[in-house]
Amino acid sequence: MKKKKILFLGETYRADAQTWMNGLREFGDFELVSWELKIPSYGGINRLFRLLEYGVAWISLRKLIRQEQPDMVIAERTTSYGFLAAHTGIRPLVIAQQGITDLWPSSSLLLPVKKRMQHYAFKKANLVHAWGPIMAESMAKVGVDSTKILVLPKGINTATFKPTTAFDQTQIKAIVTRALEPEYGHPIILKACHQLKQNGIDFNLTIVGDGLEKKRLQKMCRQLQLGDQVHFTGRVPNEDLPALLAKHNYYLSMPETEGVSASLFEAMASGCYPIVSDLPGNRSWISNQVNGQLVSLQESNALAIAIEWAIAHPEIREKAIVANREFVVRQADYQTNMTQIAAHYHALLDTKYKAENVRN
Secondary structure (H helix, E strand, O other): OOOOEEEEEOOOOOHHHHHHHHHHHHHHOOEEEEEOOOOOOOOHHHHHHHHHHHHOHHHHHHHHHHHHOOOEEEEEOOOHHHHHHHHOOOOOEEEEEOOOOOOOOOOOOOHHHHHHHHHHHHHHOOEEEEOOHHHHHHHHHOOOOHHHEEEOOOOEOOOOOOOOOOOOOOOOEEEEOOOOOHHHOHHHHHHHHHHHHHOOOOOEEEEEOOOOOHHHHHHHHHHOOOOOOEEEEEOOOHHHHHHHHOOOOEEEEOOOOOOOOHHHHHHHHOOOEEEEEOOHHHHOOOOEOOOEEEEOOOOHHHHHHHHHHHHHOHHHHHHHHHHHHHHHHHHOEHHHHHHHHHHHHHHHHHHHHHHHHHHO
């Protein structure tokens, strides 16, 4: 039987997008073709040219659709790519909300336009992904039909992301695996580390990834005299990340906004004790001082205090590490969840073709 073909609209270089696409190939036996905007979204000039690129997107997108004749379309984000997907005329249409609302930044002059685009995409979609409960709550507030919403994270590969006891767990070996972009709050983490050093606490911090903030953060490390404690790895291939995470026992993340973080799941599965921003998206998975800690936004002092609390309570930290691993295996396993997601897609296609046969 010929494989069903899915058109994926989204940025395929992103790890989340690759996880989604690879899971559909592996566990749904789908064929995928993709289309994405080529101009980066950061920087004022880039944003202007990206808007122009978006305005003429139909030229290349229509050509691809004629060539590939996809059976369904899925879109990463409910605004830009979701709006485009809704206008392709291809059904079934599946869209995914990547953040709590996808309407970011809140100060954007284009926010009213984005809201209308999102509303249209929600209305036309056959299925809307909420990768976690907080997203479903956001969708309900804007009137999305609850029967369209699938609340299920893509999950992470729990067979590769797993803990090890190959190093001294009394050592503080912390890791950050978020992109080096302004919204992820790396300066807060560095200031907290500086405070730990002033308090005579020995630690090591690994900062994984790349981005606009890299040079600024490296300069900040020098100014705070953290050169011996902080190591920048640059971008790490996905296949190398599990082994790197397993060498650490604390996971730090201080973003300004959060939906469902695969990075958090990876750390929880790998034996890292999570200390993260006190945001609704993180509260879905973390209970403060039970299986991790929640820290007020922009509070480097609060983060330092949270780390010191975790150091002083090894018994709670040890229980949390075991419980977090069990939770991720139970609720966020990649094979289990992607098999379910693929089954939903096949069901949408079966309904489509049954309806077409009835009409014919």
